[in-house]
Amino acid sequence: MHPFDTATLLEPLPDGSFRGHTSPAYANMVGPFGGITAACMLQAPTQHPARLGEPVALTVNFAAALADGEFIVVARPLRTNRSTQHWAIELSQGGEVAASATAVFAMRRETWSAPEAAPPANLPLPDTLTRAALVGRPAWARHYDMRFARGGMPDAFDEALQPDSVSQVWVRDEPRRPLDFIALASLCDSFFPRIFVRRRKVAPIGTVSLTTYFHADAAMLRAQADRHVLGAARALNFRNGYFDQAAEVWSDDWQLLASSHQIVYYRE
Amino acid sequence: MHPFDTATLLEPLPDGSFRGHTSPAYANMVGPFGGITAACMLQAPTQHPARLGEPVALTVNFAAALADGEFIVVARPLRTNRSTQHWAIELSQGGEVAASATAVFAMRRETWSAPEAAPPANLPLPDTLTRAALVGRPAWARHYDMRFARGGMPDAFDEALQPDSVSQVWVRDEPRRPLDFIALASLCDSFFPRIFVRRRKVAPIGTVSLTTYFHADAAMLRAQADRHVLGAARALNFRNGYFDQAAEVWSDDWQLLASSHQIVYYRE
Numbered sequence: 001m002h003p004f005d006t007a008t009l010l011e012p013l014p015d016g017s018f019r020g021h022t023s024p025a026y027a028n029m030v031g032p033f034g035g036i037t038a039a040c041m042l043q044a045p046t047q048h049p050a051r052l053g054e055p056v057a058l059t060v061n062f063a064a065a066l067a068d069g070e071f072i073v074v075a076r077p078l079r080t081n082r083s084t085q086h087w088a089i090e091l092s093q094g095g096e097v098a099a100s101a102t103a104v105f106a107m108r109r110e111t112w113s114a115p116e117a118a119p120p121a122n123l124p125l126p127d128t129l130t131r132a133a134l135v136g137r138p139a140w141a142r143h144y145d146m147r148f149a150r151g152g153m154p155d156a157f158d159e160a161l162q163p164d165s166v167s168q169v170w171v172r173d174e175p176r177r178p179l180d181f182i183a184l185a186s187l188c189d190s191f192f193p194r195i196f197v198r199r200r201k202v203a204p205i206g207t208v209s210l211t212t213y214f215h216a217d218a219a220m221l222r223a224q225a226d227r228h229v230l231g232a233a234r235a236l237n238f239r240n241g242y243f244d245q246a247a248e249v250w251s252d253d254w255q256l257l258a259s260s261h262q263i264v265y266y267r268e
Numbered sequence: 269m270h271p272f273d274t275a276t277l278l279e280p281l282p283d284g285s286f287r288g289h290t291s292p293a294y295a296n297m298v299g300p301f302g303g304i305t306a307a308c309m310l311q312a313p314t315q316h317p318a319r320l321g322e323p324v325a326l327t328v329n330f331a332a333a334l335a336d337g338e339f340i341v342v343a344r345p346l347r348t349n350r351s352t353q354h355w356a357i358e359l360s361q362g363g364e365v366a367a368s369a370t371a372v373f374a375m376r377r378e379t380w381s382a383p384e385a386a387p388p389a390n391l392p393l394p395d396t397l398t399r400a401a402l403v404g405r406p407a408w409a410r411h412y413d414m415r416f417a418r419g420g421m422p423d424a425f426d427e428a429l430q431p432d433s434v435s436q437v438w439v440r441d442e443p444r445r446p447l448d449f450i451a452l453a454s455l456c457d458s459f460f461p462r463i464f465v466r467r468r469k470v471a472p473i474g475t476v477s478l479t480t481y482f483h484a485d486a487a488m489l490r491a492q493a494d495r496h497v498l499g500a501a502r503a504l505n506f507r508n509g510y511f512d513q514a515a516e517v518w519s520d521d522w523q524l525l526a527s528s529h530q531i532v533y534y535r536e
Binding site: 056057059061063064078079081083084086088090096097098100101102104106108109110111112113114115116117161164165198199208209211213215217234235236237238239240241242244246248256259261263265266267268 | 372383476524527
């Protein structure tokens with residue numbers, strides 16, 4: 001079994017809730033990697049017998065660091081329309097909420113479609129780049145193959161302020177695994193904190209809220225299979241304890257698979 | 269009383285929930301303007317006796333068109349930490365959920381801060397622009413003074429496909445009203461649907477999920493007072509029934525007050 005699937009495995013309980021377990025393979029500095037928690041939050045409605053269609057929007061709020069061990073996820077369908085379905089999801093440990101989420105699922109149909117944003121241009125392909133170093137990185141980073149064209153994790157935290165926090169990175173699960181919505185939800189949180197790129201200074205940080213829009217449907221994700229996708233991430237603003245991150249994930253034939261935003265607490 | 273305050277007035281009920289009422293002043297084509305619903309969703313935790321700090325993030329999911337009349341809002345504090353507080357909010361009519369939301373509130377403290385995104389450059393000031401026409405617009409649009417520097421609502425829906433959906437617009441409440449978080453939450457949804465700008469073609473649309481990050485604190489909003497703020501909005505992608513919108517709201521001294529994203533259903 002792929003370590004990602006182990007980490008996002010939810011066992012249905014008789015009362016309709018799900019039991020999951022944190023996984024050492026996706027451990028972060030404190031508690032699990034936020035992306036894996038987001039993936040577990042999306043897994044619950046995806047596995048739920050009442051589920052309609054595919055995910056379109058997911059917002060995860062990280063209320064507390066998870067402790068290593070079991071957690072319970074409850075997914076409630078709030079409203080089911082003809083083509084959309086709204087969910088409320090809560091993850092708890094010891095009876096206390098550690099994360100909450102909302103998700104919108106939908107049955108898509110073919111319509112007029114058009115891209116508007118352009119993917120980063122003139123990027124070197126993943127084969128021509130080397131994999132980012134793993135020394136000193138938390139466990140979860142070992143389960144992504146990341147190849148930075150720009151804005152990698154600084155080699156040295158020398159506190160040299162950078163003009164921007166832009167990263168462009170080819171990324172895939174490691175070991176290879178076919179892309180699906182659950183893996184994409186996690187991958188959208190795999191960009192290193194923008195403040196590390198901008199300030200080249202380590203500081204305590206923690207994502208408080210993460211929103212992902214899925215532009216892709218299942219067929220596009222199947223076509224992408226296990227190859228690297230292109231991530232582009234930047235911040236708009238850092239101010240008094242909170243900065244944001246805007247990220248896009250592109251397929252290797254330059255279609256937008258997801259756009260993702262988060263707001264992150266920082267100290268100092 | 270300002271019509272915005274009437275429309276977002278919530279009456280506390282003995283069981284801790286709130287009762288609101290849709291307002292004809294902010295009616296949309298079907299049901300109320302989404303921004304006013306978002307504002308009501310933020311009003312509930314803001315008025316709640318357990319509330320800590322100021323809003324940092326708000327996600328509102330629009331599950332159904334509201335009917336004209338009363339609605340009930342329930343705001344539950346899910347978790348209160350030292351400096352952050354997580355909320356789940358539900359708006360219902362006749363016992364059915366019409367909208368759900370999550371919000372993160374926080375006590376901010378002074379830290380290293382830096383902008384990264386730049387506001388649109390070389391923009392004409394609001395005094396040099398004329399107010400957008402109101403003929404044929406829904407009631408809510410009359411309660412904003414909008415002055416488009418670029419990408420206004422098309423004069424004619426001639427189906428001439430545009431190269432992009434970018435809008436740049438000076439906007440304030442009409443009549444004038446000092447800016448606060450509730451008004452800013454609403455204003456973040458005041459940009460016309462990107463698909464109208466891009467396609468110059470009317471089609472049925474509806475926002476399904478809206479996320480706003482508040483970069484400003486209360487003091488910055490007080491300083492902005494009742495003057496126009498600058499909104500910049502665009503879409504990244506239109507695909508099989510869903511497009512996104514990325515928006516920024518800038519103060520008139522060029523500080524980022526909010527960044528806001530939404531995903532919108534469309535037909536055809």
